[in-house]
Amino acid sequence: MNNAQQTARVGLFFILGLALTWVTFETLSGGTLFKNKGYTLVAGFESLKELKEGDEVRMAGVKIGSVEKTRLAGRRAEAVLRIDADAKIASDATASIVMAGLIGTNYIGIDLGTAGAAPLADGAEIQTRVTPDINTIMTEIGNLGQKLEGALSAFGTTLNGDGKGGGLFQKLDKIVTDNSDRVSTTMTNLQEITTKLNKGEGTLGKLINDPALHDELIAAVAEIKSTASQAKGFITDAQGIIAQVKSGQGALGTLVYDETMANNLRVTVTNIRSVSDKLAKGEGTLGKLINDDTLYNTAQSTLKKADRALDGLGDSGPITAVGIVANSLF
Amino acid sequence: MPCSSHTRNPFTAIETPAVGVTVENLSKSFGDHVVLHDVSFSVEPGEIFVLMGPSGTGKSVLLKHIVGLEAPSSGRVLVNGHDALAKETREQVRMAMVFQSGALFNSLTVYDNLALYPREHRVSNEAGIREKVMHALQILSLEDTAQKFPSELSGGMKKRVAIARALVMEPQLMLYDEPTSELDPVMSATISEIIASLKDEYHVTTLVVSHDRDLALNIADRVGIMMDGRLIFLGTPAELREPKDAQVAGFLYPKIDLKHPRFKKLET
Amino acid sequence: MKQLNSILEGFGSTLQLLVRTFSYIGSLPRQRARFIEQCYLIGYTTLPIVAILSFFIGAVLALQAGYSMQNFGAKQFIGSLVGLSMARELGPVMVAILLAGRVGSAITAELASMKVYQEVDALETMNIPPARMLVLPRLAAVLVMVPVLAIIADLVGWFGGAIVAKYTSFISIEPEAYFSVLRRYMKFQDVMNGLIKAETFGFGVVLVCCNIGLNTRGGPREIGAAVTRAVVVSLILILVLDYFVTKILL
Ligand SMILES: Nc1ncnc2c1ncn2[C@@H]1O[C@H](COP(=O)(O)OP(=O)(O)OP(=O)(O)O)[C@@H](O)[C@H]1O
Ligand SMILES: [Mg+2]
Numbered sequence: 001m002n003n004a005q006q007t008a009r010v011g012l013f014f015i016l017g018l019a020l021t022w023v024t025f026e027t028l029s030g031g032t033l034f035k036n037k038g039y040t041l042v043a044g045f046e047s048l049k050e051l052k053e054g055d056e057v058r059m060a061g062v063k064i065g066s067v068e069k070t071r072l073a074g075r076r077a078e079a080v081l082r083i084d085a086d087a088k089i090a091s092d093a094t095a096s097i098v099m100a101g102l103i104g105t106n107y108i109g110i111d112l113g114t115a116g117a118a119p120l121a122d123g124a125e126i127q128t129r130v131t132p133d134i135n136t137i138m139t140e141i142g143n144l145g146q147k148l149e150g151a152l153s154a155f156g157t158t159l160n161g162d163g164k165g166g167g168l169f170q171k172l173d174k175i176v177t178d179n180s181d182r183v184s185t186t187m188t189n190l191q192e193i194t195t196k197l198n199k200g201e202g203t204l205g206k207l208i209n210d211p212a213l214h215d216e217l218i219a220a221v222a223e224i225k226s227t228a229s230q231a232k233g234f235i236t237d238a239q240g241i242i243a244q245v246k247s248g249q250g251a252l253g254t255l256v257y258d259e260t261m262a263n264n265l266r267v268t269v270t271n272i273r274s275v276s277d278k279l280a281k282g283e284g285t286l287g288k289l290i291n292d293d294t295l296y297n298t299a300q301s302t303l304k305k306a307d308r309a310l311d312g313l314g315d316s317g318p319i320t321a322v323g324i325v326a327n328s329l330f
Numbered sequence: 331m332p333c334s335s336h337t338r339n340p341f342t343a344i345e346t347p348a349v350g351v352t353v354e355n356l357s358k359s360f361g362d363h364v365v366l367h368d369v370s371f372s373v374e375p376g377e378i379f380v381l382m383g384p385s386g387t388g389k390s391v392l393l394k395h396i397v398g399l400e401a402p403s404s405g406r407v408l409v410n411g412h413d414a415l416a417k418e419t420r421e422q423v424r425m426a427m428v429f430q431s432g433a434l435f436n437s438l439t440v441y442d443n444l445a446l447y448p449r450e451h452r453v454s455n456e457a458g459i460r461e462k463v464m465h466a467l468q469i470l471s472l473e474d475t476a477q478k479f480p481s482e483l484s485g486g487m488k489k490r491v492a493i494a495r496a497l498v499m500e501p502q503l504m505l506y507d508e509p510t511s512e513l514d515p516v517m518s519a520t521i522s523e524i525i526a527s528l529k530d531e532y533h534v535t536t537l538v539v540s541h542d543r544d545l546a547l548n549i550a551d552r553v554g555i556m557m558d559g560r561l562i563f564l565g566t567p568a569e570l571r572e573p574k575d576a577q578v579a580g581f582l583y584p585k586i587d588l589k590h591p592r593f594k595k596l597e598t
Numbered sequence: 599m600k601q602l603n604s605i606l607e608g609f610g611s612t613l614q615l616l617v618r619t620f621s622y623i624g625s626l627p628r629q630r631a632r633f634i635e636q637c638y639l640i641g642y643t644t645l646p647i648v649a650i651l652s653f654f655i656g657a658v659l660a661l662q663a664g665y666s667m668q669n670f671g672a673k674q675f676i677g678s679l680v681g682l683s684m685a686r687e688l689g690p691v692m693v694a695i696l697l698a699g700r701v702g703s704a705i706t707a708e709l710a711s712m713k714v715y716q717e718v719d720a721l722e723t724m725n726i727p728p729a730r731m732l733v734l735p736r737l738a739a740v741l742v743m744v745p746v747l748a749i750i751a752d753l754v755g756w757f758g759g760a761i762v763a764k765y766t767s768f769i770s771i772e773p774e775a776y777f778s779v780l781r782r783y784m785k786f787q788d789v790m791n792g793l794i795k796a797e798t799f800g801f802g803v804v805l806v807c808c809n810i811g812l813n814t815r816g817g818p819r820e821i822g823a824a825v826t827r828a829v830v831v832s833l834i835l836i837l838v839l840d841y842f843v844t845k846i847l848l
Contacts, residue, residue: 003631010637013645017746020753021793028786397723420725427723433716437708450726452628499724 029054038065038085039122043095043108046130048077051097056107057081058098059089067108081108081126090117094127182267348375348533349423349502351396355405358391365391367559368405376533378525380546383556384581389539390430392556393505396537397427409503426501430508430539432492434480440467440491441476447499466494469524471517485512493521497528504528506538510545518542522549543582547571555581608831612809615729619737619805622730632735640701640736640804641743648696648747649754655688656680656755660762664769673769677776678783680759685784685792689751691840693744694799698832702807705736706828709811710821718812733808737801744800745793752789756780791847798843803832 048070057065064087069080083089090113098109110126120126351373358366365388373379381389394400395407398414407414410423435443444463448454454462467473470490480488489512496504506525510518522542526549528534540546546553547567555563555578563570563578573579626633663679709732712718718728756777763771810828814820 003634006638007634009642010634013642014637014742014746017749020749021745021789024749024753024789025786027781028784028789394719399719399722420723424725425723427720429716429720431716433720435717435720436711436715446726447724450724450731 038083038087040068041081041083041089041095041120042123042125043079043081043128044073044076044125045079045097045128046076048079049097049106050099051079051106051108057083057095057110058107059087059093059110060112061109064110079108088119089126090114091120091124092117092127093120094129096129096131098131347502348535349410350375350377350535351410351503351537352408353392353396353405354408356392356395356402356407357404358388358395358400359403365559366395369556369559369561370405371554371561371564373535373537374551375535376529377551378529378536378538378549380550380553381537381539381556382541382546382553382581387556388559389556390507393427393507393537393539396505397425423503424499424501425503425505426496426499427505428489428492428496428507428509430511432480432488434488434491434495436480439477439479440472440483443480443491444495444498447495462498466497469497470494470520486514486517489513490517493524497524500532501534504534504536506536506540508540509538510540510542518545521545525549557581608809611813612806615733615809615812616805618727618729619733622727622734625730626734626738629731629735632731633738636735636739637743639704640697640739641746644696644700644743644747645750647700648693648751651692651696652684652689652751652755653758655692656684656758657762659683659688659755660759660769661766664763664766664771668768674771674775675779675783676759676763676769676771677778677780680763680776681756681780681784682788684755684759685752685789686795687792687840687844689748689755690792690796690799691836693747693751693796694803694836695833697740697744697747697800698803698807698829698836701740702803702832703825703829705804705807706811706814706825707821709808710814710824711818713812713814714817714821728812732812733805736804736808740800740804741797744796748793748796749789752792794847795840795843798839799836802835802839806831806835 051067051070053067053070055067056063057067065081065083067079068082071078071080081095089110093110093113095108095110098107353369353371356366356369357364369392381392383389391400395402396409396414398407398416398420401415409419409425412419412422434440435446438446441463444466445459448459448462453459464473464476467476470493472487472490472494475483475487475491480491483491489509493506493509496506504525509525510521513521522545525536525538525545529536529549538545538550547570550567553563553565553567553570554561557577563573563575570578570582573582659680660676663676664673667673667676667679709718709728712732718732721728721731760773760776763769763776764773807828810824810831814824
C-alpha cells in the first residue's frame with residue numbers, strides 16, 4: 001500500500017471518529033452546541049423538580065423545543081427554554097412541568113393559550129402553573145381514601161341504624177307493615193273501581209260536584225307527588241305505593257257510590273298524608289335524608305376532592321401512572 | 331545539528347577539521363567478567379589506526395566505548411577532547427560506525443537505510459540525498475539492491491550496505507568493525523582502497539578493527555594488537571612485518587602445521 | 599527486594615523515556631510519514647477487532663442485564679446500563695486491552711529486535727535518538743487514534759445491546775425505548791470520561807511497551823520474554839490506572 005492511500009485511510013478514520021463524537025455529543029446533550037436556532041423563553045418555578053437540561057418542551061403534546069439551561073435565580077428556579085423558530089407561543093399560554101412517567105421523565109408542557117393573543121418574543125418570560133408532582137398526588141390519594149371511608153361509615157349508620165332508634169330502612173319497613181292491611185284493601189277496592197270504570201259505570205261528574213273532596217284530594221296527591229319525586233331513587237317500595245295511588249286518580253269518581261269505601265279512602269289518604277307530612281317536615285330518618293343536606297354535602301365534597309386530585313395527574317392521568325407503577329413493579 | 335547549514339556533494343572537500351580519539355586507562359567488566367584491562371592509546375586526527383587481536387578479546391567492546399554505547403567501568407574515552415558518553419559529543423562530531431553484524435534497519439529498504447541519516451539531519455533535499463545514496467551504492471556495486479530489504483541480501487552484501495550507509499554520513503570519525511571479514515579478496519581490496527582514499531581526500535580519522543593482515547599492512551598508519559583485554563603491541567606496519575614479540579608473531583603469522591595441529595595439543 | 603527494585607527501575611526508566619520523548623515533540627511535524635504509518639497500524643488496523651469485540655460485549659451486557667433485571671421489572675433500564683457501562687468502563691478498558699495485545703506486543707517485539715540486532719545502537723551512533731524516531735510517532739499516534747477507537751467501541755457496543763434487547767424474547771425492548779433511556783440517563787460527560795480513560799490507558803500501554811522493548815538485552819529468546827512481559831505489565835497497568843483514573847474523574 002502506498003503512502004497516499006494510507007494517509008487517506010487514516011484521515012478518513014479520524015474524520016469518522018470526529019463525526020461519531022459529534023453525533024454522540026449532539027444526542028446526549030440535546031444538541032445545544034450548534035443548534036442555537038429559534039428563540040428562548042424563561043420559565044420560573046418554585047421548584048424544577050426532576051427537570052433537567054435537554055428535556056423536551058411540548059405544546060399540546062408536540063415537541064417544539066428543549067430545556068437549554070436550568071438555573072437558580074434568587075428565590076426561584078428558572079428553566080431557559082429553547083423554542084423552535086416556527087413555534088409561536090401565545091402570551092397568555094402557561095407552562096408547567098409534566099411527568100410523562102413515574103421514572104422521572106419530565107417535560108415542560110405549554111398550553112395553547114387564546115387564539116388572538118400576541119406571541120411571546122425572544123427572551124420573554126412565560127407564565128407558569130404549579131402542577132402536583134407524584135409525591136403530592138400520593139399524599140392526596142391517601143387523604144382521600146380516609147375521607148371516603150369516614151363518609152361511607154356515616155352513611156351506613158344512617159341507613160341501617162346505630163342499634164338504638166333503628167335505621168331508615170327499618171322505619172320505612174314499619175310504615176309499610178303498619179298500614180299494609182288498609183293499603184291492600186284499598187288496592188282491592190281500587191281494582192274493583194277500575195273494573196267498573198272499564199265497564200263504563202264511572203260517574204266522574206260526581207267527583208267534580210264535590211269541590212271539598214276534590215281540593216283535598218288534589219292537595220294530597222300533589223304532596224305525595226312531590227314527596228315521591230324527592231324520595232325517588234332511594235326507596236323503591238314507597239315509590240311503588242305512591243305510583244299505585246297515582247294511577248288510581250282517574251277512577252276516584254266511583255268512591256262516591258260507596259260510603260265506606262270513601263271513608264276508607266279518606267283514612268288511607270290521611271295516613272299517607274301524615275307520612276308525607278312527616279317526610280316533608282324532616283321528621284324521621286328518611287325525612288332527614290331528604291331534607292338535611294349535611295350528609296349530602298359531605299359526600300359531595302369528598303368526591304370533589306378526589307376529582308381535583310385526579311385532575312392533577314395531568315395528561316397521562318392516574319391510570320397511566322398506576323399502570324406504569326404496576327408495569328415497572330411486576 | 332552538525333553541518334546542516336552547508337551542503338556538500340559526496341566526496342568533495344571537507345570543511346570540518348579531523349578529530350582525534352584518546353583512550354585513557356579504560357577498563358570494562360561485565361559483572362565478574364573483565365573484558366578490558368587498563369587500555370590506553372590515542373588515534374591522531376586524520377590517521378588510520380588498525381586494531382587487531384584474537385576473537386573475544388574486547389575489540390568490539392572498545393569500539394562501543396568510543397561511540398558512547400558502553401560506559402567505562404573506569405578510565406575514559408575522549409573524542410575530539412569531549413567525553414564520548416556526553417550527548418554533545420555526538421552532536422559536535424559526526425561519527426559513523428560499521429557494526430560487525432551490519433546492524434541494518436530491517437524494516438527499511440537498502441535505499442532508505444542509506445537515506446535515513448541525511449533525511450533525519452536534513453542534510454539536503456531529497457534530490458541531493460538521492461545523488462549521495464546512489465553514489466555510495468555505486469562505489470560498493472550495490473545499485474541493484476537499492477529497493478531490497480536487508481533480509482534479501484547475502485552476508486557480504488549486508489556488510490557492504492553497512493559500509494555504504496556509513497559513507498553517506500560523511501563522518502569525521504569512522505569506525506569499522508571487521509569491514510572485510512565476509513568479503514571476497516577483490517571486494518576486500520576495494521574496501522581497503524576506499525578507507526585509504528577517504529583518509530587522503532577528507533582526512534577522515536579511521537579506526538578499523540580487522541583480522542585482515544593485508545589491510546593492516548597496506549593502509550594503516552599505526553597498528554595496535556590486543557590480547558586478553560590488554561593492548562600488547564602498538565606500532566607501525568613496518569614494525570609489524572618483522573615482529574620482535576613472539577606472541578605478536580605467533581598471532582600474525584600462525585603456521586598451519588598439519589603434523590602437529592593446535593587443537594590436538596589441547597588434548598595432551 | 600530484587601523484584602521491588604526492578605519494578606521501581608522499570609517505573610523510573612519509563613518516566614525517563616516519557617520525558618525524553620516529550621523533549622523531541624517539536625520534531626513531530628517532520629515525522630509526519632512515520633506518524634501516519636503508526637496511526638494506520640494502531641488505529642485503522644485495530645478497528646475490526648475493536649468493532650467485533652465491542653459489539654459482543656454490548657450484546658452480552660444487554661443479555662445479562664435483561665436476565666437479571668427481569669425479576670425486578672427494571673428491564674427498560676437496560677439501555678442506560680449498557681450505555682453507561684460501555685462508555686464509562688468496558689469500552690475504554692476493552693480498547694486498551696486490545697491495544698496491549700495487538701499493538702503493544704507488536705511494538706515491543708519490533709523495538710526489542712531492533713535493540714537485540716543493534717539497530718538501536720546504530721541509530722544512537724547516527725545521532726538519531728530512538729525516543730524521537732521510534733517512540734514519539736507511536737505515542738502521538740496512540741493519542742490521536744485511541745479516542746476514535748473508543749467512541750466506535752462505545753457506539754458499536756450500544757447497538758449490540760440494542761439488537762439483543764429487541765430480539766431476545768424475555769427482554770424485547772424496542773430500540774427507541776432502549777436509546778431513549780440511554781439518552782435520558784447519560785450525559786456526554788460520561789462518554790468524555792471514557793475517552794479520557796481510554797486515552798490514558800492507550801498512552802500508558804504504548805509507553806510501557808516501548809520502554810520494555812528498548813531495554814531488551816540479549817538474543818531472540820529475550821525478545822519473546824520482553825513481549826510477554828510487556829503484555830502482562832500493560833494489563834496490570836490498565837487495571838491499576840483504571841482504578842485511579844476512575845477515582846479522579848468521579
Ligand atoms: N553486553 C555484553 N555483556 C556481557 N559480556 C559481553 C558483552 N559484550 C561483550 N561481552 C564479552 O566481552 C568479550 C569481548 O567481546 P567482543 O565482542 O569485544 O570481542 P571481539 O574482540 O570483538 O571478538 P571478535 O573478533 O570475535 O569480534 C567477550 O568475551 C564477550 O563475551
Ligand atoms: Mg567483534
